[in-house]
Amino acid sequence: MKVISTESSQILAARVAREAGIDIVDVRFSRFPDGELYLRTGPIDDEMVIIGSTADSDALVQLLLLVDACERSTNVLVLPYMGYARQDKQFNPGEPLSARAVARALSAGVSRVLTVNIHDENVLAHFRVPAASISLAGEIGAYLRTMDLSRPLILAPDEGAAKFGEMVASAAAGWDSDHLQKTRLSGEEVRMEPRNLEAKSRDVVIVDDIISTGGTLAKATQMLYEQGARNVYAMCVHGVMTGGAHTHLLAAGIRDVVCSDTIERGCSRYSAAREIVSGIGDARS
Numbered sequence: 001m002k003v004i005s006t007e008s009s010q011i012l013a014a015r016v017a018r019e020a021g022i023d024i025v026d027v028r029f030s031r032f033p034d035g036e037l038y039l040r041t042g043p044i045d046d047e048m049v050i051i052g053s054t055a056d057s058d059a060l061v062q063l064l065l066l067v068d069a070c071e072r073s074t075n076v077l078v079l080p081y082m083g084y085a086r087q088d089k090q091f092n093p094g095e096p097l098s099a100r101a102v103a104r105a106l107s108a109g110v111s112r113v114l115t116v117n118i119h120d121e122n123v124l125a126h127f128r129v130p131a132a133s134i135s136l137a138g139e140i141g142a143y144l145r146t147m148d149l150s151r152p153l154i155l156a157p158d159e160g161a162a163k164f165g166e167m168v169a170s171a172a173a174g175w176d177s178d179h180l181q182k183t184r185l186s187g188e189e190v191r192m193e194p195r196n197l198e199a200k201s202r203d204v205v206i207v208d209d210i211i212s213t214g215g216t217l218a219k220a221t222q223m224l225y226e227q228g229a230r231n232v233y234a235m236c237v238h239g240v241m242t243g244g245a246h247t248h249l250l251a252a253g254i255r256d257v258v259c260s261d262t263i264e265r266g267c268s269r270y271s272a273a274r275e276i277v278s279g280i281g282d283a284r285s
């Protein structure tokens with residue numbers, strides 16, 4: 001078995017290969033004069049672990065090409081971050097179910113799919129091969145234990161993320177967890193506060209699967225400081241970080257923003273590699 005990756009996941013792939021003690025295949029990437037993507041792999045194995053996050057459309061096409069280049073092998077596809085997974089419903093007539101379209105396209109030529117903290121587990125059913133999602137809640141908990149936090153409170157930004165917040169808090173050493181509740185005060189005004197616990201004088205860590213524009217977290221941070229929080233930190237799995245999200249978050253007073261390497265960013269400070277290697281092991285047994 002060997003590991004191979006698209007350009008978007010090269011650091012994570014190297015970590016997975018090192019963690020699993022297997023070789024990584026070199027790949028040459030370039031473009032045709034018209035901008036179309038091209039790649040050429042080095043020698044591959046009968047069994048391949050193909051790793052590629054699809055945070056943008058070029059990354060998705062490159063992953064499709066890479067899977068095709070490995071078509072003679074038995075392939076486990078690791079999709080650390082699955083782009084388009086948030087369009088998992090038809091919110092308006094005439095819209096595609098984008099998560100389904102992407103899942104179907106990525107199912108061709110692979111025998112299994114492993115993804116990380118997928119936005120909604122229902123998306124897994126759209127793959128035409130067995131698909132599973134692993135969670136990095138334990139890795140986030142382990143990272144938080146290394147920080148010097150005072151009366152830490154793990155806060156999910158909404159009820160949907162509350163379970164994830166509880167898992168992080170429990171992995172961090174049984175810390176308190178809660179989720180934010182929105183109360184509409186008027187047409188324009190919304191108040192956000194922890195549902196059950198007070199943030200006053202505490203170090204609050206907001207945890208979420210994705211930080212995209214950072215809008216959700218920036219708004220929550222301002223309100224948490226108004227409620228007396230001592231420090232606010234943000235931790236997520238997938239740092240999509242679009243439209244200056246990192247700057248918006250720091251401007252809102254967030255002390256630090258940390259994400260994993262499912263999308264390789266400057267703030268990627270913990271790795272999905274260990275969980276991926278264990279997920280690959282489970283998929284093989």
Ligand code: R5P
Nearest residue numbers: 208210211212213214215216
């Ligand atoms: C939404 O359901 C997700 O869990 C995240 O809360 C959302 O994607 C974050 O988006 P943004 O950073 O743009 O507020």
